[in-house]
Structures are given as C-alpha cells and as structure tokens.
Amino acid sequence: MAGSGLKWRAERGIVRRRDAHAMPARETPVLTVDDLSKIYADGTQALSGITLAVRQGEIVALIGGSGCGKTTLLRLIAGLDQATRGAVQVDGETIRAPHPSIGVVFQEPRLLPWLDVAGNVGFGLADLPRSERRTRVSRALERVGLAEHGGRWPRELSGGQQQRVAIARAFVAQPRVLLLDEPFSALDAFTRKGLHDQLLDLWAESKPTILIVTHDVGEAVTLADRVVVMRPRPGRLDETVAIGLARPREPVAATYEEAVRRVLAALDHSLRPAATKPPPTPETRASWW
Amino acid sequence: MPLLRRGGRAGLGLLLPLVLAAGWEIAVATGAASGRLLPPPSRIGATLWALAVSGDLWMHVEATLIRVGLGFLCGAAAGIVAGALVATIPALRWLIDPSLQALRAVPSLAWVPLFILWFGILETPKVLLIAVGVFFPVYVGVSGAIASVDRKLVEVGRIFRLSRFALARRILLPAVLPATLVGLRTGLGLGFLFVVAAELMGASEGLGYLLVDGQQFSKPDQIVAAIIAFALVGKAADMALVTLTSPLTRWQDTVRDSL
Ligand SMILES: Nc1ncnc2c1ncn2[C@@H]1O[C@H](COP(=O)(O)OP(=O)(O)OP(=O)(O)O)[C@@H](O)[C@H]1O
Ligand SMILES: [Mg+2]
Numbered sequence: 001m002a003g004s005g006l007k008w009r010a011e012r013g014i015v016r017r018r019d020a021h022a023m024p025a026r027e028t029p030v031l032t033v034d035d036l037s038k039i040y041a042d043g044t045q046a047l048s049g050i051t052l053a054v055r056q057g058e059i060v061a062l063i064g065g066s067g068c069g070k071t072t073l074l075r076l077i078a079g080l081d082q083a084t085r086g087a088v089q090v091d092g093e094t095i096r097a098p099h100p101s102i103g104v105v106f107q108e109p110r111l112l113p114w115l116d117v118a119g120n121v122g123f124g125l126a127d128l129p130r131s132e133r134r135t136r137v138s139r140a141l142e143r144v145g146l147a148e149h150g151g152r153w154p155r156e157l158s159g160g161q162q163q164r165v166a167i168a169r170a171f172v173a174q175p176r177v178l179l180l181d182e183p184f185s186a187l188d189a190f191t192r193k194g195l196h197d198q199l200l201d202l203w204a205e206s207k208p209t210i211l212i213v214t215h216d217v218g219e220a221v222t223l224a225d226r227v228v229v230m231r232p233r234p235g236r237l238d239e240t241v242a243i244g245l246a247r248p249r250e251p252v253a254a255t256y257e258e259a260v261r262r263v264l265a266a267l268d269h270s271l272r273p274a275a276t277k278p279p280p281t282p283e284t285r286a287s288w289w
Numbered sequence: 290m291p292l293l294r295r296g297g298r299a300g301l302g303l304l305l306p307l308v309l310a311a312g313w314e315i316a317v318a319t320g321a322a323s324g325r326l327l328p329p330p331s332r333i334g335a336t337l338w339a340l341a342v343s344g345d346l347w348m349h350v351e352a353t354l355i356r357v358g359l360g361f362l363c364g365a366a367a368g369i370v371a372g373a374l375v376a377t378i379p380a381l382r383w384l385i386d387p388s389l390q391a392l393r394a395v396p397s398l399a400w401v402p403l404f405i406l407w408f409g410i411l412e413t414p415k416v417l418l419i420a421v422g423v424f425f426p427v428y429v430g431v432s433g434a435i436a437s438v439d440r441k442l443v444e445v446g447r448i449f450r451l452s453r454f455a456l457a458r459r460i461l462l463p464a465v466l467p468a469t470l471v472g473l474r475t476g477l478g479l480g481f482l483f484v485v486a487a488e489l490m491g492a493s494e495g496l497g498y499l500l501v502d503g504q505q506f507s508k509p510d511q512i513v514a515a516i517i518a519f520a521l522v523g524k525a526a527d528m529a530l531v532t533l534t535s536p537l538t539r540w541q542d543t544v545r546d547s548l
Contacts, residue, residue: 080444097450104448110441114463114540124449126459153540173449 029053030209031077031177036086037234038072046072048234050086054177057207061214061224063263065271069235070213071107074179077211078104090177103175103208107182109162111154117141117165118150124173140168143205144198160191164198171202180212184219196222200247217267221259222249229263231270238270328510336510337517340499349515350522352495356412356487357480357526360419364480365473367420368427375428376435386432393425397483401490415487422483423476430472434465467541470534477530481523496522 036050046069054060062070075081077088079097088095090102111120122137141147144164154162163183170178184192196219203210214220220227224243231238241262245255310330317324324332340346371389375382400421404414438461446460488497496515503511 078448080447098448100450106441106444108441110445112442112445112460112463114466116540123445123459126455155540 028055030056030091031211032089033073033077034087034089036073036076036088037084038069038076038081039084045234047076047083048236050235050237052228052237054209054211056209058226059203059210059212059224061212061220061227062230063214063217063220063227063267064230064235064238065232066215067235068230068232068270070230071181072235073230074104074181074211074213077177078102078179080104100173101176103170103173103178105163105166105170105178105180105183107185109154109159109166111162111165111169113154115154116150117146117152117154117157120154120165121150121168121172123169136172137168140172143171143202144168160187160195163187164195167195167199167202171206171208174206175208177209177211180210182213182215185215192216192219197248199223217260217263218251220263221245221256222251227263227266229266229270239266241266326509328513332510333513333517336508337514340511340514346518349494349496349499350518352492353484353488353497353519354522354526356415356495357419357477357484360416360483361423361477361480363416364420364423365427365476368424368472368476369431369469371424372428372431372433373435376432389425389428393429397422398486401486405490410491414490415484415492418487419480419483422479426475426479427469427472430468430475431465434468434472435461438464467538470538473534474527474530477526478523481519481526485519 031052031054033050033052036047037045038047039045050069050073052060062073064070072081076083077095079088079095079099079102082096090099093099093101095102111117112123115123118134118137118141121140122133125133125136128136138147138150141150144167146161146164146168149157149161154165157165163186167183184195187195200223210223212220212223214223221243227241227243229238229241230236241259243259245253245259249256251257313322313324313327314329314331316322317329328336337346340349371385375386375389397418400418401414404418408414408417442460442464443456446456451459484495485497485500488495489501492498492501496519499515499518500512503509503515
C-alpha cells in the first residue's frame with residue numbers, strides 16, 4: 001500500500017523529501033536556507049528545520065495552508081526577523097539583517113503616501129546621482145506599464161497599479177534574490193494575469209532568484225520552476241513539485257493542467273494529518289546537500 | 290462647477306447673520322428696540338472704522354498677535370520636543386506622561402492667579418499662559434502620531450537599510466507631519482482662546498483690553514467691535530497657518546478635506 005502510494009507520487013513528479021529540495025550538484029545556490037527554525041516570543045513554533053537551496057535565476061513558489069509559516073520564512077530570509085536556529089545565506093554571506101542583495105514585495109503595496117510614484121520607485125536609490133536614479137526609475141516604470149504615472153500620488157492608483165509600483169521599487173534596486181509574499185492575492189484574476197506577465201518580463205531581464213508565496217495553484221504553476229509545499233504546526237517543507245514547462249506557459253495546454261493537478265495532489269497531501277507521514281528526523285532534515 | 294457650489298454654500302452660511310443684522314438695524318432704526326445694550330450693525334461698523342482710522346485698532350491687534358505668536362512658538366516647540374521624547378523613550382513616557390496628562394486636565398484659567406503671583410502682571414505670565422494652552426494639543430498630537438506610525442512602512446525603510454537618522458527623516462517625520470499640523474492648528478486656536486484670558490488679567494493694550502475697557506465704560510459697540518476683530522484675526526491666523534503648511538501635506542487628501 002505504502003509502496004504503491006510512492007509509485008503513484010513518483011509517476012506524477014512528486015519527489016520524496018530526501019532529495020526534494022536538492023538541485024544539480026555542480027551549481028552553487030544563490031540562496032541557501034539551512035535547518036531554519038523560528039519560535040516566536042509567545043512560544044508559537046512557526047517553523048521547524050527548513051532546509052532549502054535555490055539556484056541563480058530560479059523561481060520557486062511556496063504554497064501551503066494558512067498559518068504554515070510562509071510569511072515567517074520570507075521575513076527570516078529578508079533579515080526582518082531573527083531565526084531561533086539555523087541560518088540563511090545569500091551568495092555565501094549569512095543574512096542577519098536586511099541586505100542589499102535581497103528585495104522584498106509585501107502582500108500590501110506599502111507605498112509611502114507622501115512620495116509620488118517615481119519617488120516611491122526610487123526610494124531605495126537615494127545614494128545614486130540624481131540623473132541615474134531618474135533614468136532607472138523611468139525605465140522601471142515603463143516596464144510595469146506606468147510610464148505616464150510617475151508624478152501621481154499612490155492614493156490615485158488602483159490596487160493593481162500600486163502593487164506594480166511596489167514591484168518596480170523592488171526591481172529597481174537590482175536584487176539578487178527577490179522575495180514576494182502573496183503579492184497578488186488582493187487582486188482580481190484578470191489583473192493578476194497581467195501582473196504575472198510583467199513579473200516574468202522583469203525577471204527575464206536580470207534573472208534574479210525569486211521566491212514567491214502564493215495561495216493560488218495556477219499562479220504557482222504559471223510562474224515557478226519548482227513548487228514547494230509547506231505543512232503546518234510546526235511549519236516545515238513537505239513535498240516539492242518540479243514544473244519544468246517552457247515559458248510562456250499557456251493555461252489551456254494539457255501539460256499545464258497536468259502540472260496543476262500534481263501541485264493540487266501535493267497540496268492535498270500536505271493538508272492531511274501528519275500521522276500518515278513520519279515527522280522529519282535529523283537524518284532526513286540534513287539531507288538535501 | 291464644484292467651486293461655484295462651494296461659493297454658493299459659503300454664501301448660504303452668510304445669509305443668516307446678514308438677515309439678523311439687517312433685522313436688528315431696522316428694529317433699532319424704527320425705534321422698535323433701543324439698541325442700548327446691543328448697538329445696531331451700523332454703529333459697530335462706525336466704531337470699528339474709527340478705531341482703524343485712528344490706528345488704535347492696529348496697535349491692539351499687533352499687541353495681541355505678538356502675545357499669541359510668542360506663546361504659540363514657545364508652546365509648540367515645547368510640545369513637539371516633549372511629544373517626540375515621550376513617544377520614543379519608554380522610560381520617559383512612564384515617568385512624565387502621567388503628570389502631563391494630569392496637568393492637561395487642569396482648566397487653563399486656574400493657572401491665572403498662580404502665574405500672576407509668580408510673574409507679575411506684565412508680559413511673561415500672558416505669554417506663558419498662551420504657551421500652556423498651545424502646548425497640550427501639540428504634545429498630544431505629536432506623541433500620538435509617533436506612537437502610531439505604521440510599522441509596515443518602517444519595515445520598508447529597514448528593507449532599504451536606512452540608518453536611524455534616515456529612517457527618522459524619510460519615514461517618521463513625513464508620517465507624523467499631518468497629525469502634528471492638526472495639533473499645531475488646534476494649539477493656535479487655543480492660543481487665541483487663552484490670549485483673551487491673559488489680557489483680561491490686566492493689559493494696557495490688546496484686543497482683550499478693548500473688551501475690558503468697553504465693559505468698564507459701558508461701550509457695547511466697542512466690545513462687539515473687539516469680538517469681531519478677534520474673530521477676523523483668529524481666522525486670518527488660522528488660514529495663514531493652513532496656507533503655509535498645506536504644501537507639506539499635499540499628498541494627503543483627508544487632512545486637506547477636513548481643513
Ligand atoms: N509575530 C508573531 N508572534 C507570534 N506568533 C506569530 C507571529 N507571526 C506569526 N505567528 C504565528 O506563526 C505561524 C505562522 O504564521 P505565518 O504568518 O508565517 O503564516 P503564513 O503561512 O504566512 O499564513 P498565511 O497564509 O495566512 O499568510 C502562525 O501560527 C502564526 O500565528
Ligand atoms: Mg502570510
């Protein structure tokens with residue numbers, strides 16, 4: 001019975017944990033998360049033994065039920081919060097605080113209301129000479145289709161436009177690693193589709209490594225090379241689904257639908273009681289390398 | 290079109306006082322009322338005009354404005370400093386905020402005898418009383434604004450690795466500006482409230498002096514003229530403050546609409 005389940009999953013591209021988060025050995029990862037745990041001050045264990053490596057230019061989607069620690073993981077990687085145990089490294093450098101190589105797009109746009117759109121996009125470029133800042137900002141605005149809107153106030157933009165400004169603000173600083181926490185969850189499906197295309201366009205330019213949290217399986221399959229499913233209480237990585245489709249991806253294609261089904265199956269598995277799967281032992285935890 | 294509608298609304302607001310004034314004028318002119326306790330508008334206008342032409346009005350307005358201005362500067366500066374310190378240093382908050390809140394509950398006029406005893410009846414107690422009035426709304430506005438700065442926006446600053454100073458300048462300061470300006474505006478209004486009290490405690494010039502003088506020598510037209518002057522000067526000062534500071538909050542629709 002257990003054997004057939006394994007076979008069933010292997011057939012659908014769902015990989016066992018032992019090598020789930022691994023990658024080709026010759027490539028050194030840009031982002032490594034090693035045995036990361038987080039216990040909040042109130043005793044909540046939000047994350048337990050997260051180990052993950054992401055290579056240059058890879059897009060990884062994190063997916064999982066509410067409260068399984070996705071936001072916590074992103075905040076630890078961003079250096080906004082401190083891990084209880086374990087470490088995050090970007091290009092071999094241990095992250096203890098926000099780092100120039102790491103950009104963040106939050107769930108809400110978080111634009112500064114007292115700066116116009118251009119001011120918001122250029123917020124992180126204060127050290128650059130004015131002329132260079134201006135060219136970079138206007139290029140980024142063009143990329144997200146807001147070239148005409150540089151002089152407007154954030155409050156004059158729609159939710160989707162505001163999130164585009166937030167994405168431009170993150171990209172304009174040219175991060176090596178870009179973290180996005182459910183950046184499109186507040187938007188309608190139509191707007192979301194447009195933003196996926198723009199995100200991929202921006203990504204294609206400088207190929208940053210992207211880690212994106214989402215609740216939307218379609219979004220994960222559209223964007224990601226790899227979908228990592230998380231499991232709650234305490235938050236840990238469950239299964240990884242390799243997508244391996246060429247871009248641009250057409251949601252109507254059979255291969256796309258098949259990938260969606262695989263992610264759904266993995267997600268479904270992660271929502272079942274943990275008893276069907278033994279908790280991670282130290283040996284499996286240290287495994288991916 | 291909206292401008293026209295707004296002009297129309299302002300005109301509508303003027304209608305009631307104009308009708309009342311005209312009615313009173315007619316009542317006095319026809320002998321239906323004596324106008325001894327409340328002179329008709331024409332007499333008040335004439336008094337105002339005479340005061341203006343003789344230059345007395347400007348002298349009184351100037352004296353009052355200087356008191357309010359000095360008191361406002363002292364009170365606002367103290368309120369901003371105290372508010373910022375209390376909001377950013379928890380130990381200070383626990384130490385002095387309860388005392389300040391208690392002092393805030395004291396009716397302002399209760400200070401008058403004490404201030405006269407301490408500082409005599411010259412300018413110091415007057416300016417100080419006004420400063421006390423201005424201090425509290427500014428203090429409450431600033432400390433509240435700093436304490437409620439959106440943590441999410443502060444995180445944006447952290448993501449871009451702003452130094453402490455840059456964080457204060459580029460995020461905290463703009464974030465607290467609107468509430469600070471509201472506090473300043475309330476403070477200025479209270480400053481005009483308190484200058485009357487200050488000038489009632491004994492002054493030889495100032496709009497408050499015109500009130501006292503009018504009462505002592507039974508000149509109701511002078512009292513009403515002084516009241517009107519107070520209203521005009523207070524409104525002008527308020528508008529000046531709003532005009533000077535509105536470029537700072539251009540980004541904010543709510544503050545501007547409530548002004
Ligand atoms: N600041 C905090 N203090 C204490 N517990 C927290 C804190 N932030 C998050 N938690 C807890 O940690 C767990 C993980 O939360 P987290 O926000 O990372 O989940 P999530 O996967 O992002 O959920 P969602 O999909 O709803 O955004 C939850 O049980 C949550 O209650
Ligand atoms: Mg979350």
